Amino acid sequence: MKHELARLEIFLTRLAFLLCGKSVYQAFADCLPLNGNERVLDFGCGMGTVAYYAAKKLTHGHLTCLDISERWLNACRKTLRSYGNITFLQSESLALSKDSFDVAYCHFVLHDISEDELERVIPALAKSLKSDGVLVFREPLNQAEKLSVIKRQIEQNGLSLKDSRVTDIPLIGNALESIYTKQ
């Protein structure tokens, strides 16, 4: 039963990806500050919805797709099977090396993580960025309390807000998109 529910969830996400891929996921990938040669982390990649569009932009760069779930990571491998510039990592982020990425992004991931876990995850993400590296997130706006924890944690870990906006996402509703830079 548990396996069937997980398969259904992946099937429904694949359907949403087919129907709304461009308006939801490509639109976010288009906001990432990429020239094409960066080392990028997709934290909580799921089935690779955003990674599919981000990887296309990295003509001379590299994308690491990280997820805590082996099942989602396998779905991501399938979505990105035609790309050669990807590393897949099953982890909770603590395994990330210092100063590794120019850009890290989280698309609808951080709001789902408990406050205790965020206290480990956000420092690990901040450390994994190079100096001047960029962290981008898009999270649902209706999670006000969690959003203030996320923002506080990010700022306490040496990142400064560069830009922020609210976008209305088809089928999902309003989300906060923020870009932070590491000093």
Ligand SMILES: C[S@@+](CC[C@H](N)C(=O)[O-])C[C@H]1O[C@@H](n2cnc3c(N)ncnc32)[C@H](O)[C@@H]1O
């Ligand atoms: C709502 S899904 C979003 C997936 C993808 N970013 C997207 O927008 O389609 C959240 C993903 O984050 C992953 N996740 C949750 N907690 C995590 C953690 N501590 N470390 C890594 N991945 C995590 C889940 O397994 C899931 O694949």
